[in-house]
Amino acid sequence: MIDLRALREDPGALRDSQRARGEDDGVVDRLLDLDERRRSALSSFERMRSEQKSFGKSVSKAQGEERQALLVRAKELAQQVKEAEAEADRLGAELDELLRGVPNLIEDGAPPGGEQDFVVLDTVGEPPAFDFEPKDHLELGEGLGAIDMERGAKVSGARFYYLTGVGARLQHALLNLAMEQAIEAGFVPMYPPVLVKPESMEGTGFLGAHAAEVYQLRQEDLYLVGTSEVPLAAYHMDEILDELPRRYVAWSSCFRREAGSYGKDTRGIIRVHQFDKVEMFSYCDPADAHAEHLRLLEWEREMLAKVELPYRVIDVAAGDLGASAARKYDCEAWVPTQNTYREVTSTSNCTEFQARRLAVRHRDANGKNQPVATLNGTLATTRWIVAILENHQRADGSVHVPEALRKFIGLDVLEPVKR
Structure with a gap:
């Protein structure tokens, strides 16, 4: 499996490798797009989870009708966190599947062709x-x-x-x-x-x-x-x-x-x-x-x-x-x-x-x-x-x-x- 960090730093290396192998170099853009979407989804999930933890402290201090309203919002937030986590996991699995189908980067000097x-x-x-x-x-x-x-x-x-x-x-x-x-x-x-x-x-x-x-x-x-x-x-x-x-x-x-x-x-x-x-x-x-x-x-x-x-x-x-x-x-x-x-x-x-x-x-x-x-x-x-x-x-x-x-x-x- 190729290194995602190296791919982000130098996507041209994988493009060149794919062309030398006679493989689809368009996979590079698909990988970068999926990686960006996955990282964005993870960021959203972490932000929502942090908000959920902070909101939980507010609920514990509230009383009466205010508490009931906060509980409704807490339930909504929990669902949003769950959905955000599921989306991050889905994109992660899709990225992993695509990565596993990409061959290794060839070494500099390896002859191109079949x-x-x-x-x-x-x-x-x-x-x-x-x-x-x-x-x-x-x-x-x-x-x-x-x-x-x-x-x-x-x-x-x-x-x-x-x-x-x-x-x-x-x-x-x-x-x-x-x-x-x-x-x-x-x-x-x-x-x-x-x-x-x-x-x-x-x-x-x-x-x-x-x-x-x-x-x-x-x-x-x-x-x-x-x-x-x-x-x-x-x-x-x-x-x-x-x-x-x-x-x-x-x-x-x-x-x-x-x-x-x-x-x-x-x-x-x-x-x-x-x-x-x-x-x-x-x-x-x-x-x-x-x-x-x-x-x-x-x-x-x-x-x-x-x-x-x-x-x-x-x-x-x-x-x-x-x-x-x-x-x-x-x-x-x-x-x-x-x-x-x-x-x-x-x-x-x-x-x-x-x-x-x-x-x-x-x-x-x-x-x-x-x-x-x-x-x-x-x-x-x-x-x-x-x-x-x-x-x-x-x-x-x-x-x-x-x-x-x-x-x-x-x-x-x-x-x-x-x-």
């Missing part, structure tokens, strides 16, 4: 040059006995799968490596709940434009998380933190309906309904948020180097940020059979947006309670298997195991299974 308007910041490593026709990750995975889409569909439906044999071992190795790196960097490890209450999901900004992608269990009024960012952001909901930064890393299963992606990436495990992910999450002083964001990006790049993948870093355009993010950097790994880069990590600086909604605060240098900044970043996920298999494949269908993964998987090479 999904294709990203800016490439860096390209690392050379795509492999094969002297044979490379197989895609599904053909490789089936040959290795690592991926079973057919039985996944039989048991659960489209976009579900089994990771089997070395596929399961590869995922465990990858996520263990990510957890190890994060713990060594000082993150507190967690296994969070993957079912959360509506206030947790809404507080992190996932029930707005992305609501169609979220699985809901209506009978229990719970949601399955699409990322452990949600339970990690809500972990300190309604709390005041004495020490910052606080960094957590979570290993969890994630669930996405993939609504609106019909026909996209239906082959293999690029776009699926269930996957595992290791997610970094940071609570920090808002003044340190930009620097913390760059730290998260460096930790992601460190992981990509360990699994020996060529990749690029992009500065995501404003219209593709999502409601909560003020700035987002993606790392995209090279996928040989698609002849393109595909997202494997994402790190977002959500500034104070989520913390305001979730009431997560810290004590500043003056002892005042202020919202913290929240940031998140992917450290590894099931989708990485796509890039690892394709980039490290050999002509015979075997796959080279990056050295950093070998101690976890116990293999130097993944060999095709005999059928």
